[in-house]
Amino acid sequence: MDCERPFGAGRRTLVPSADPAARPLIRIRNVERRFGAVTAVDNVSLDLFSAEMFCLLGPSGCGKTTLLRMLAGFEPADSGSILLDDVDQAGFAPHQRQMNMMFQSYALFPHLTVAGNIGFGLKQQGLARAIIRARVAELMALVQIDGLADRKPHQLSGGQKQRVALARALARQPKVLLLDEPMAALDARIRSETQRELKQIQHRTGTTFVVVTHDQTEAMAMADRIGVMQGGRLVQVGTPADIYERPASREVARFVGNINLFEAIVEGDPAAGEVALACPLIPGGLAATRPAGPLAPGQPVAVAVRPERMQVLPGRLAQAGTNVAHGTISAISYLGDLTVYSVALAGGMTLSASVVNDGRRTGQGLGRDTEVTVRFDPHSAMVLTV
Amino acid sequence: MKRAACPPGWSRPLVAAIPALWLAALFLAPFAIVAKLSLSSPATAQPPYTPVFDLFAGLVRLRADIAALTLANFTTIVTDTLYVDALLSSLRLAGVATLVLLLIGYPAAMALSRLPERWKPLCLALVILPFWTSFLIRIYAWIGILRPEGYLNGLLRWLGLIDEPVLFLNTDFAILLGLVYAYLPFMVLPLFAAVDRLDPSLAEAAGDLGCPPWKTFWLVTLPLSLPGAGAGALLVFIPSLGEIIVPDLLGGSDTLMIGRTLWLEFFSNRDWPLASALAILLLLLLLPPIILWRRLETRRWSAAA
Numbered sequence: 001m002d003c004e005r006p007f008g009a010g011r012r013t014l015v016p017s018a019d020p021a022a023r024p025l026i027r028i029r030n031v032e033r034r035f036g037a038v039t040a041v042d043n044v045s046l047d048l049f050s051a052e053m054f055c056l057l058g059p060s061g062c063g064k065t066t067l068l069r070m071l072a073g074f075e076p077a078d079s080g081s082i083l084l085d086d087v088d089q090a091g092f093a094p095h096q097r098q099m100n101m102m103f104q105s106y107a108l109f110p111h112l113t114v115a116g117n118i119g120f121g122l123k124q125q126g127l128a129r130a131i132i133r134a135r136v137a138e139l140m141a142l143v144q145i146d147g148l149a150d151r152k153p154h155q156l157s158g159g160q161k162q163r164v165a166l167a168r169a170l171a172r173q174p175k176v177l178l179l180d181e182p183m184a185a186l187d188a189r190i191r192s193e194t195q196r197e198l199k200q201i202q203h204r205t206g207t208t209f210v211v212v213t214h215d216q217t218e219a220m221a222m223a224d225r226i227g228v229m230q231g232g233r234l235v236q237v238g239t240p241a242d243i244y245e246r247p248a249s250r251e252v253a254r255f256v257g258n259i260n261l262f263e264a265i266v267e268g269d270p271a272a273g274e275v276a277l278a279c280p281l282i283p284g285g286l287a288a289t290r291p292a293g294p295l296a297p298g299q300p301v302a303v304a305v306r307p308e309r310m311q312v313l314p315g316r317l318a319q320a321g322t323n324v325a326h327g328t329i330s331a332i333s334y335l336g337d338l339t340v341y342s343v344a345l346a347g348g349m350t351l352s353a354s355v356v357n358d359g360r361r362t363g364q365g366l367g368r369d370t371e372v373t374v375r376f377d378p379h380s381a382m383v384l385t386v
Numbered sequence: 387m388k389r390a391a392c393p394p395g396w397s398r399p400l401v402a403a404i405p406a407l408w409l410a411a412l413f414l415a416p417f418a419i420v421a422k423l424s425l426s427s428p429a430t431a432q433p434p435y436t437p438v439f440d441l442f443a444g445l446v447r448l449r450a451d452i453a454a455l456t457l458a459n460f461t462t463i464v465t466d467t468l469y470v471d472a473l474l475s476s477l478r479l480a481g482v483a484t485l486v487l488l489l490i491g492y493p494a495a496m497a498l499s500r501l502p503e504r505w506k507p508l509c510l511a512l513v514i515l516p517f518w519t520s521f522l523i524r525i526y527a528w529i530g531i532l533r534p535e536g537y538l539n540g541l542l543r544w545l546g547l548i549d550e551p552v553l554f555l556n557t558d559f560a561i562l563l564g565l566v567y568a569y570l571p572f573m574v575l576p577l578f579a580a581v582d583r584l585d586p587s588l589a590e591a592a593g594d595l596g597c598p599p600w601k602t603f604w605l606v607t608l609p610l611s612l613p614g615a616g617a618g619a620l621l622v623f624i625p626s627l628g629e630i631i632v633p634d635l636l637g638g639s640d641t642l643m644i645g646r647t648l649w650l651e652f653f654s655n656r657d658w659p660l661a662s663a664l665a666i667l668l669l670l671l672l673l674p675p676i677i678l679w680r681r682l683e684t685r686r687w688s689a690a691a
Contacts (some may be wrong), residue, residue: 094594095593095598100595101590101591103587103591105585108592120592121596125596170595172595173597
């Protein structure tokens with residue numbers, strides 16, 4: 001490993017996964033891991049590219065941490081293979097892999113100073129003391145903890161500990177940095193700032209980051225690509241916009257952001273750019289964007305609409321057109337930048353619609369129990385077949 | 387929060403007085419008696435030493451008694467090679483036993499701490515289980531195993547490894563074996579407590595940063611469990627040093643350990659003053675490491691706070 005490589009050498013210009021000629025840095029092929037009767041990681045295949053920020057997103061217990069620990073070498077694969085630069089990693093113990101991990105608990109060595117912790121991995125490489133000292137100083141500047149070199153971990157704040165853990169994991173200039181819930185132990189207040197910094201550091205070092213998180217806003221804020229895991233399976237991989245705008249299933253749609261789901265039946269000819277659907281909650285019927293896959297008339301599907309794509313109007317519109325529903329406001333959540341209205345429809349479903357508080361539309365007489373009309377555009381409505 | 391109704395001026399000394407009295411009655415007073423005995427001279431009388439302090443015999447007699455106290459016992463111990471040799475061989479055997487116990491105790495403690503949570507209590511109970519049988523009987527059982535016609539020689543002969551019985555019993559090896567066997571739980575339990583407390587991700591982090599398992603132990607597990615190792619070492623070293631039963635039953639006549647020597651002086655020679663002087667010297671010898679250990683521990687605690 002070349003330890004003299006300066007930071008920033010891997011600066012990139014485009015998302016590598018978007019380039020069809022790009023060669024994956026890591027190939028995960030049909031990997032499985034079972035604990036007794038539980039399949040923690042179920043037939044996962046995934047390509048990770050050089051210098052990308054990849055988030056493994058999923059609820060707790062979905063297998064994302066197990067997959068991360070398999071990459072690090074702490075868990076063996078029951079079947080399947082993990083290749084780094086086309087080399088199968090199965091025969092390599094954690095200390096022989098060119099991947100480093102930042103632990104959720106940080107796992108800082110309590111008997112060593114900050115400098116001792118950061119230099120720990122470099123010392124194992126047998127580098128000269130002066131080189132280690134210089135590298136440690138460089139890393140401390142990178143994560144902005146200069147001046148803390150002689151502190152012990154118990155003398156650090158949570159945010160400082162996190163930075164030491166990050167610097168320690170970056171010290172050996174791994175090809176891949178694995179981060180297990182890096183923000184979980186931080187205050188919500190400093191989380192978004194730290195997310196931004198983490199992305200900057202990732203960009204400057206040009207390292208591939210694989211971040212495990214259960215927080216979808218965190219994944220959206222940081223990731224170049226997101227892999228959504230549910231029940232041990234990798235259910236969707238894509239850019240944050242892909243995942244949000246074109247969720248692969250009802251479950252992904254529900255997990256990433258808020259969503260309104262209408263159970264509906266495909267009607268008429270689905271060959272056109274728009275699909276007509278019948279839904280008992282919407283008398284005028286639904287019109288939605290045609291999905292990529294085949295659709296047959298009579299097929300039961302879900303139509304998904306994000307709350308911010310819903311338009312809320314006071315009163316009852318006379319005509320019952322497509323994508324128009326009537327209801328009453330059952331709850332209002334004022335979030336500062338947004339106001340979220342819960343609208344109870346006659347059919348028993350409660351919709352959620354958010355309105356940006358941009359100063360123009362606020363105070364338009366929408367109160368509790370107000371009768372309202374909700375409508376949305378066909379291009380804002382997604383058809384989910386799974 | 388409000389304090390209890392007791393005036394702060396005298397409630398604290400009262401609370402502190404109970405352990406202080408306890409210590410004075412059960413530790414300081416016996417110690418003073420032994421210390422005085424160690425300065426007396428042996429005598430063929432009842433009790434077997436002079437002078438015997440009699441507080442009602444008048445000041446003149448008391449002054450004469452105090453003048454009769456002597457350091458002769460200590461001089462004898464320091465000059466007679468018998469005692470020095472016994473002490474040195476005790477230190478050697480107890481030291482080696484402590485080292486062997488550390489070497490056995492660490493893997494045992496680490497294996498215990500890696501067991502699934504539901505198995506830990508059972509396995510810890512198994513470590514303590516031997517205490518349910520008398521110490522004397524358990525050491526006696528080793529005679530049956532180690533003697534020339536015993537089980538160990540029988541096994542070795544059956545395996546074809548030896549033709550003539552090997553002399554195990556009445557050797558230093560047997561003493562060592564007995565000490566290691568007898569004190570293993572005292573080493574394993576504090577080590578387990580120290581190792582089990584460590585976050586498993588610390589060892590994983592060391593591996594992740596390039597340490598093979600042995601180096602992870604050396605750089606992370608060992609330094610972080612040193613308090614447990616120190617406690618275990620003190621718990622086995624101190625009683626090993628003064629051990630009587632193990633050298634008496636398993637040791638040879640040519641291996642003298644200080645505890646057994648003390649026993650012999652007391653009960654066979656009826657030389658109470660010399661035995662007391664030996665006891666005092668042993669105590670003085672053990673004090674510095676204990677004090678040093680306590681001080682290190684205190685510093686560690688205040689650093690962690």
